Amino acid sequence: MLVSLTVGKVDAGVAVLLTEDKRLIEFPSILLPPSIRSGSIVDITVKQNHSAEQQAEEQFQALQSNILSRYGLQAPSPPVLRLRNATQTSIVLEWDPIQLATSTLRSLSLYRNGSKAGNIPRPMDMLSTKMSGLALDTEYSFFLVLRTSGGTYTSNTLTVKTHVMENLTGITVTPGVLPPPLRETLESAVERIGAKIADTVRIDTTHFVCTEPRGDAWQKAVEMNIPVVRPEWVEGCEREGKLVGVRAYYLDADPKLRQIGANPSINHQSRDSMAGDTRTPPVRTSSVQQARANQSQTSLPSRGPRSPDKEVGEPGPSVAPTPELQQGEVQRQKDKDLPPDPPRVDEEDEDESEEDGGPEDPEKQRSQAESEEESEEEKENAQRQSSKGRTAEAEAGDEKGEDMEEVAL
Incomplete structure (x- = not known):
């Protein structure tokens, strides 16, 4: 297409061209011949460049595809929360590395029971956190909230229960x-x-x-x-x-x-280990040895009863030995003076048992010891009553003497 234009005015940078219908067109003066001045007529040929247009279109589509594949197809991934360890008062949580794609990280927050517990420091480096000071045997819920320039993403909700005191698996x-x-x-x-x-x-x-x-x-x-x-x-x-x-x-x-x-x-x-132990059990006193000990205790001479009214350091009425004890001593003295009896053939077994130290019937020895103790208690009671009677008579005599003195006066 050929167009004839008249140069109206030429400046340093722009030339004003006039069309046949008197329209003004500003045209760069650097594209005009150097000899152009006002009133000159120039012919300008204009045509469409199809190859350049196609090339430009191809470049533009390639740029759009690159932008789509880099920013439009990939997006940040929501974090996945897991339990690492739980004790009676603490819980350790962990998650996978944060995937931001082409977005920019703004914050990573931890929520406990629906309330914000705090922000995770250095979320790109730290992949775990520890919650301490929790209640014993209590259930808690946790989840993470990831905020980026490409949007906000929430992790899965994790429900955890703290241990009881008897559960030691969390140590x-x-x-x-x-x-x-x-x-x-x-x-x-x-x-x-x-x-x-x-x-x-x-x-x-x-x-x-x-x-x-x-x-x-x-x-x-x-x-x-x-x-x-x-x-x-x-x-x-x-x-x-x-x-x-x-x-x-x-x-x-x-x-x-x-x-x-x-x-x-x-x-x-x-207790099971003690039951399975085959070592020698402790030695216990047999019934025969116990009977011998009882016999030796009962064979000792009994002491005379003490006066119940007598105290330490004070004189008191002396108690004479009982006639039974005196007769027993005389009888033992007579037995010592007599010669021993010859052994009899019929009593060989009895003599052997006596030489071996075999005890007599334990029931008979126990009954004899009880009878001797009862007799001693009766004697002590009788002596206490007699001493109380003498004391009462002495007090009555003293009162009678005082009455006589008052009458004399």
């Missing part, structure tokens, strides 16, 4: 500096109570066990505020059958403060 022990035999004993005790052992200090480590406060692991446990206890703490939990306090099991604690109870299951095992 995770990290051993420190320990003698080899003590470490083996610790591993056996931890296995018996159903707990776990971690070689390194982790976020789910509940207790650090050692005998000496040194080492990198001990330093890390102190920085993470993990209780550092002695191996006896695990034994205390096993004996109590529940989670015990750590204050009495610190490295510098007094051992006297430890109160170790008795686990019924452990007592049952100890």
Whole structure:
């Protein structure tokens, strides 16, 4: 297409061209020949470039496809929340790495029972968190909320229940500096109570066990505020059958403060082991030896009864020996003076039993001892009554003497 235009005015940068119908067109003066001046007529040819248009269209579509594949097809993924460990008062939660795609992270928040518990610091690096100070044997619900430039995403809701005192499966022990035999004993005790052992200090480590406060692991446990206890703490939990306090099991604690109870299951095992023990039982006193001891006690001479009114350091009425005791002494003296009787053939077995020290009938010895005790009690009662009677007569005499003195006066 050929167009004839008249140059109206030429400036340094723009030239004004006039059409045949007197319309003004601003045209770059740099595209005009240098000899052009006002009133010159120029012919301009205009045509469409189809190849350039097609190339531009292809470039534009490629750019749109790149934008769609990079920003339109991928989106941030909602976090997946899991339970790592639970104890009586704490819960450790973990999740997969955050997938933001091309979006920008704004915040990652943790919610407990529908209320915001706080923001997770450094959410791109931290993949777990610990909730402490929870109630015993209580159910809680948790979920995460991810906020990005591409939208807000909520994780799954996790329902967790804290343990009871008797549940020791949530304990995770990290051993420190320990003698080899003590470490083996610790591993056996931890296995018996159903707990776990971690070689390194982790976020789910509940207790650090050692005998000496040194080492990198001990330093890390102190920085993470993990209780550092002695191996006896695990034994205390096993004996109590529940989670015990750590204050009495610190490295510098007094051992006297430890109160170790008795686990019924452990007592049952100890009783079974004692029942299966084949060692020699303790020696018990037989009935024959007991009868001999009773016979020796009853053969001793009984002492004369004391006066009930006599006190220490004060004179009192003396009690004469009873006639029965005197007669018994005389009879024993006569028996000593007589020669021994010859042994009889019919009583060989009886003599052998007496030489062997065989006891007589225990029932007969017991009845004789009881009769002697009753006779002694009767004698003491009679003496008490007689002494009381003499005291009453003396008091009556004193009163009668005072009456006579008053009459004389």
